Amino acid sequence: MTTKEKRAAEDTKQPPVRRRDKERTRREILEIAFAEFAENGLAGGNTDAIAARANVTKRLIFYYFNTKEELFTAVLEMAYAKMRIAEQDLHLEALEPEAAIRRLAEFTFDFDQANPEYVRLVTIENIHRGRHIRASKKLKEMTRPIVSQIAAVLDRGVGAGVIRPGIDPVELHMSLNALCFFSVANRHTFEAQFAADMSSQKAKAQRRVEIADLLWRYVRNDQGAAKSAASKS
Amino acid sequence: MTTKEKRAAEDTKQPPVRRRDKERTRREILEIAFAEFAENGLAGGNTDAIAARANVTKRLIFYYFNTKEELFTAVLEMAYAKMRIAEQDLHLEALEPEAAIRRLAEFTFDFDQANPEYVRLVTIENIHRGRHIRASKKLKEMTRPIVSQIAAVLDRGVGAGVIRPGIDPVELHMSLNALCFFSVANRHTFEAQFAADMSSQKAKAQRRVEIADLLWRYVRNDQGAAKSAASKS
DNA sequence: GATATAATTATCCCGTTGGATAATTATAAT
DNA sequence: ATTATAATTATCCAACGGGATAATTATATC
Numbered sequence: 001m002t003t004k005e006k007r008a009a010e011d012t013k014q015p016p017v018r019r020r021d022k023e024r025t026r027r028e029i030l031e032i033a034f035a036e037f038a039e040n041g042l043a044g045g046n047t048d049a050i051a052a053r054a055n056v057t058k059r060l061i062f063y064y065f066n067t068k069e070e071l072f073t074a075v076l077e078m079a080y081a082k083m084r085i086a087e088q089d090l091h092l093e094a095l096e097p098e099a100a101i102r103r104l105a106e107f108t109f110d111f112d113q114a115n116p117e118y119v120r121l122v123t124i125e126n127i128h129r130g131r132h133i134r135a136s137k138k139l140k141e142m143t144r145p146i147v148s149q150i151a152a153v154l155d156r157g158v159g160a161g162v163i164r165p166g167i168d169p170v171e172l173h174m175s176l177n178a179l180c181f182f183s184v185a186n187r188h189t190f191e192a193q194f195a196a197d198m199s200s201q202k203a204k205a206q207r208r209v210e211i212a213d214l215l216w217r218y219v220r221n222d223q224g225a226a227k228s229a230a231s232k233s
Numbered sequence: 234m235t236t237k238e239k240r241a242a243e244d245t246k247q248p249p250v251r252r253r254d255k256e257r258t259r260r261e262i263l264e265i266a267f268a269e270f271a272e273n274g275l276a277g278g279n280t281d282a283i284a285a286r287a288n289v290t291k292r293l294i295f296y297y298f299n300t301k302e303e304l305f306t307a308v309l310e311m312a313y314a315k316m317r318i319a320e321q322d323l324h325l326e327a328l329e330p331e332a333a334i335r336r337l338a339e340f341t342f343d344f345d346q347a348n349p350e351y352v353r354l355v356t357i358e359n360i361h362r363g364r365h366i367r368a369s370k371k372l373k374e375m376t377r378p379i380v381s382q383i384a385a386v387l388d389r390g391v392g393a394g395v396i397r398p399g400i401d402p403v404e405l406h407m408s409l410n411a412l413c414f415f416s417v418a419n420r421h422t423f424e425a426q427f428a429a430d431m432s433s434q435k436a437k438a439q440r441r442v443e444i445a446d447l448l449w450r451y452v453r454n455d456q457g458a459a460k461s462a463a464s465k466s
Numbered sequence: 467g468a469t470a471t472a473a474t475t476a477t478c479c480c481g482t483t484g485g486a487t488a489a490t491t492a493t494a495a496t
Numbered sequence: 497a498t499t500a501t502a503a504t505t506a507t508c509c510a511a512c513g514g515g516a517t518a519a520t521t522a523t524a525t526c
Contacts, residue, residue, distance in 0.1 A: 171440075300485085
């Protein structure tokens with residue numbers, strides 16, 4: 001019976017369910033640590049809690065990651081890698097310039113909304129003045145192809161005469177990120193101060209198009225006859 | 234000699250230099266606590282350190298503020314009050330709509346740049362999901378007249394036909410804050426990822442006009458002949 | 467089946483830190 | 497001057513938490 005179940009489980013996964021699995025253990029610790037740090041920050045993040053939630057002894061954390069700081073760095077590396085992968089689903093090449101810009105804006109907005117823990121983690125790293133991201137060789141080598149994607153869209157748009165020349169893709173990316181990031185990161189204080197709604201589905205949907213609009217109005221060429229689709233409520 | 238100096242000191246301040254001064258002690262603790270929390274966060278902020286830097290016994294902190302959390306809340310209240318006061322120097326009434334919008338943008342940008350500790354504190358409060366700002370009666374009652382100032386500018390601009398109708402002043406304030414806040418709050422990770430410069434005087438000056446531009450392009454009326462001064466490098 | 471290796475556990479440790487207890491003393495009111 | 501009040505200090509404490517030591521055991525290799 002027990003043996004039967006065991007065998008069944010073993011059949012599912014090719015390498016028989018090993019109690020000792022370096023990769024799996026590492027990954028599970030990382031996953032839990034991500035949640036823990038995103039929730040409570042670096043100082044607030046508790047290694048005892050991580051160990052408990054990951055079903056490992058605390059010692060294992062230090063066995064694999066040496067110190068809490070290094071664990072945090074590893075978490076950051078994982079988070080950024082995931083984001084990088086997500087950005088690859090973003091295909092702007094096939095779209096008209098305006099559609100591409102709007103797609104870009106909505107994609108970024110959706111990503112931040114869907115991954116508040118990521119937003120929190122980045123925020124926390126900034127509180128620490130980016131010292132982990134700066135110290136991580138892996139993170140420094142990790143390129144973010146999204147900027148070249150943006151650059152390509154801008155170039156195409158300028159060529160077609162619908163986007164004005166001289167826009168720096170990094171600056172554009174920064175503006176977009178600022179707008180989307182803020183909607184998640186600063187939600188609580190902003191809502192409290194201005195009795196604004198940034199949490200309901202309706203408010204988010206509105207904000208989403210608002211940001212796309214903002215971005216498009218910023219890049220579009222208004223010299224001569226700018227035939228734009230930017231009209232809404 | 235000593236008496237002389239003492240007397241001199243007493244002459245300077247009307248109420249003779251009191252060793253026991255409720256108000257002064259409270260204020261000094263708050264000031265140091267502000268720096269400490271902005272630097273190290275709520276969990277990372279150390280009451281021993283605050284006591285030492287403020288030249289008081291730790292007990293005094295709890296005597297006046299009961300708990301660390303309440304001290305943090307008091308710090309928040311002070312910070313927001315200061316910001317509110319700063320906003321009163323912003324006189325948009327006398328300016329043409331476009332000038333007013335640009336002034337607003339630059340003022341906000343400058344404030345965040347000049348007060349990174351404030352930016353950090355707000356960030357930290359958001360990491361804690363705004364639970365202190367929400368719990369503070371004082372903060373809930375503290376209005377932020379800046380929104381009505383913005384609303385007034387928008388109204389005037391719409392009346393003059395230079396600003397398009399339908400813009401929500403709170404949304405505009407949010408967008409502007411997002412852009413300015415990000416430039417300070419997310420500087421470290423953004424610089425690390427995109428090898429961008431957000432710290433040099435030159436980069437800041439550029440970003441400042443860029444944001445003003447962005448905002449103006451967003452609100453200006455482009456129906457009919459929009460005579461705008463929005464041209465730059 | 468014996469052995470070596472490395473993944474994992476059980477336990478302990480000690481510096482840190484919010485906060486509590488109780489004594490002290492400057493100041494204002496009488 | 498005396499007294500009452502309240503601001504301030506001196507000490508202590510117990511829980512927490514990062515990390516270290518050493519023992520254990522599953523697994524791969526021979």
